[in-house]
Amino acid sequence: MFRATIDAYLLRDSVEILSVLVDEIRLRTSSDGISVKAVDPANVAMVTFNLDSSAFDDFEADESEIGLDLTKISDILGVADKNDKVSMELNENSQNMSINIGSFSYTLSLLDPSTIRSEPKIPQLELPAEIILNGTDLRRAVKAAEKISDHMLLGVNDDVFYMEAEGDTDKVRLDLARDQLIDLKPDDVRSLFSLDYLSDIVKPASKSNEVVLEIGQDFPIKINFEIANGTGKVGYLLAPRIESE
């Protein structure tokens, strides 16, 4: 069983976080809250998402797995105002979910979870450098990079975290020293990432005051942040590109 009420904007943010990588999810429910692990079809990036039951106004659930079409939910949320509440209830016998927003009531048909790509294993990575910064700074750097290239270098050198993009003719670089960051665990590392992915991931991250980046040498990057006043946790993992000679 699954019955919950949540702020519309929080549900919308959650859908946005996941739909960066996938269209369909296996939503895990338990008495503690909800969680999703998903990997994009090209195996380049994955997301782990947890939302504690305390993020909801009302929450009651047992261990279960629900198959959801994110596009449909996002369409439904189109009618919601920022301050609306969304209440959801699973109708287990008919394999659908009732969703109520204000005076709207929807019946959303569910997907058979077994038809959705199974949850990825989470690789255990030791990433030497850790940077904590404001989400807005990250987003600004990515936006600047998008203008001139399709990939971007993220690295740490001598207590400075840098983001650099080089196009065919132009180059942009943002240096953030320790005092411009919230925290820095330095190590001499750098990895290159596709902006196709990075800009989509950074968009939801930019709403957070504290984004934690973990970087290695030509290794995947971890991008972690919290939502809903710390009751929700989001972790992205993005595979690097190979630097061409």
Next chain:
Amino acid sequence: MGVDIGDLLHKKEVEIPNLSNKTVAIDAYNTLYQFLSIIRQRDGTPLQDSKGRTTSHLSGILYRITNLVEEDIKPVFVFDGKPPDFKTETLEKRKQSRENANQKWNEAKKKGLTEEAYKYAQGSARIDDQILDDAKYLLDSMGIPYLQSPSEGEAQAAHMVQKGDADYVGSQDYDALLFGAPHVIRNLTITGKRKIPGKNTYIELKPETIDMEENLESLGVTHSKLIDIALCVGTDYNKGLEKIGPKRALKLVKAHDDIKSILNETGQKIENVDKIKDFFMNPEVTDDYQLKWNRPDKDKIIQFLCEEHDFSEERVAKACDRLDSKLGSHQKTLDQWF
């Protein structure tokens, strides 16, 4: 080679562009035989380097597989492992017929009979360790994955399609169906104009797919009964029953409960029949493989094909560039960190 049930099966011609992004588990031995027997000069001599070493298979792998990759088809080569012990007799016979063909080829060449020579030359094609090693080395340099099956390659390929790791088994034979392959594709590596053996005419070969479920349904048999049909007409592991072709075999199988009662009625014997049937139903396969297409190593390919085997550097370099434009993506995937 292979089981002769093709006449019973419904095949669908398919256009190459419709295969884009499909993964094909290619029966490596079958495909290497195709290359070795087809890619030859007019008198039947295979392509050779200046030291007289055969290079037909290398040419086939480089150019034909590059063509597939260029169409966004993802090939993975599946090599045979240890054959089941009841295959020994078949393998021995094949060896004899190859030696026989080799002798006749030489005779025909001496007499200047080009047509005959070509025919016998094709029959003399053989795969040795050197050919296998060269093929694997080239595939690896090209960034094409390959794997070694514990037993028959077709069984492993069928398993990969069942698991959903591949979309088709690529083979000219129908044996993969006996091993339970849901989808088989033929003619993939030999598409284009093909000379009809013994005649001076050419036909256009297009890839064709065979859907197992569809065929079982239209034949009105189960997978197990399809194997019984194969046992009647003869497989790689047994001689067929006397005077029984595919159509009669189908009738027999439908009229009887199992292969045993067919044998009883016809008064014939198939050696190891239980073992063979069980082998088709539950072949030894492995889940220990990784399908990863890598960037081709142009220098390595050129060194191997041009310096060692006298290929034209200009043509090889072009093929490498075509390959690289598909497999040369700079984006890594997460799988390598699992």
